[in-house]
Amino acid sequence: MKLIRSPFFYVGDKFKLLPQLLDNFPKDINIFIEPFCGGGSVFLNTNAREYLLNDIDYYMISLHKYISSFCNNKEDFFRNLIGIINKYKLSASFIGQLTPCEYKERFKKTYYAEYNKNCYYRMRDDFNNDKNNLILLYLLLIYGFNRMLRFNSKGEFNLPVGNVDFNYNVKNALDDYLNSLETKKVCFYNHDFETFICDINYNEDDFIYLDPPYLISSCEYNKMWNINHEERLLNLLDDLNNKNVRFAISNVIYHRNNHNDIFEEWSKKYNVVNIKSNYINYHDNTEKNSVEVLVKNYN
Numbered sequence: 001m002k003l004i005r006s007p008f009f010y011v012g013d014k015f016k017l018l019p020q021l022l023d024n025f026p027k028d029i030n031i032f033i034e035p036f037c038g039g040g041s042v043f044l045n046t047n048a049r050e051y052l053l054n055d056i057d058y059y060m061i062s063l064h065k066y067i068s069s070f071c072n073n074k075e076d077f078f079r080n081l082i083g084i085i086n087k088y089k090l091s092a093s094f095i096g097q098l099t100p101c102e103y104k105e106r107f108k109k110t111y112y113a114e115y116n117k118n119c120y121y122r123m124r125d126d127f128n129n130d131k132n133n134l135i136l137l138y139l140l141l142i143y144g145f146n147r148m149l150r151f152n153s154k155g156e157f158n159l160p161v162g163n164v165d166f167n168y169n170v171k172n173a174l175d176d177y178l179n180s181l182e183t184k185k186v187c188f189y190n191h192d193f194e195t196f197i198c199d200i201n202y203n204e205d206d207f208i209y210l211d212p213p214y215l216i217s218s219c220e221y222n223k224m225w226n227i228n229h230e231e232r233l234l235n236l237l238d239d240l241n242n243k244n245v246r247f248a249i250s251n252v253i254y255h256r257n258n259h260n261d262i263f264e265e266w267s268k269k270y271n272v273v274n275i276k277s278n279y280i281n282y283h284d285n286t287e288k289n290s291v292e293v294l295v296k297n298y299n
């Protein structure tokens with residue numbers, strides 16, 4: 001099966017681990033429920049009759065809603081996108097707008113960033129003056145450093161320009177996303193996980209997959225996650241288990257000398273599957289500096 005890459009290129013997404021995760025998912029899913037859907041790598045590659053997708057990140061969910069609204073109108077979407085790329089005079093290899101040779105010669109490793117930076121900062125100012133302009137936000141994500149959604153304390157998008165381009169990988173990911181959303185029945189929500197999980201009436205063939213922030217690894221969205229969140233989530237999962245709702249949760253039990261004792265202790269009640277993660281220690285591949293798991297309450 002061809003795996004679909006999310007067009008949000010979300011930091012910490014589950015794309016590389018998908019084959020192992022999907023192998024462990026139930027085969028018959030009525031409603032697929034994701035309280036921490038992020039860029040959507042997992043739901044895009046899961047078969048179900050319906051999808052309930054949530055994330056606390058307002059702009060991430062707004063982008064999902066905005067881009068998926070074009071799934072029956074892809075030509076308009078790409079026409080708008082190209083119109084804005086041309087308006088700001090950004091480079092875009094997917095439409096043959098390449099960085100001029102003199103930039104490539106002068107800035108051998110940073111020519112995309114050097115060429116696009118003035119246009120990018122103009123686009124960033126325009127978005128910060130009108131935060132409903134989601135197509136600008138998507139382009140800021142694509143041309144931004146490490147492709148992240150990052151806002152300062154005043155609520156302004158503040159990611160610097162990246163050394164990247166709108167290339168065929170982005171175009172293909174958008175095509176795949178729009179085609180997939182055309183066939184899926186999805187609903188997006190923007191709540192804290194507890195409100196989202198508690199608002200659903202579950203049936204026995206529904207399935208919840210959870211990929212929460214990890215207590216012991218560093219990432220922009222992990223900074224807000226603390227022991228209270230972790231305990232609140234694990235208690236909720238015990239409640240769901242008592243109601244015979246199927247779930248599987250990803251987590252990291254050990255990472256760079258940090259141990260998540262709370263999660264490890266809790267997981268002993270369920271089926272723990274070891275996942276081969278990306279964080280192999282290349283100096284000594286017999287020893288991993290991270291232990292990633294998928295914990296399921298079914299066989």
Ligand SMILES: C[S@@+](CC[C@H](N)C(=O)[O-])C[C@H]1O[C@@H](n2cnc3c(N)ncnc32)[C@H](O)[C@@H]1O
Nearest residue numbers: 010013014036038039040041056057192193211
């Ligand atoms: C590890 S990421 C999920 C990545 C996703 N599986 C993917 O493949 O793109 C964790 C997500 O949890 C979200 N999050 C953090 N705190 C949350 C909360 N209290 N309720 C719901 N979502 C939350 C973050 O915004 C982030 O998108």
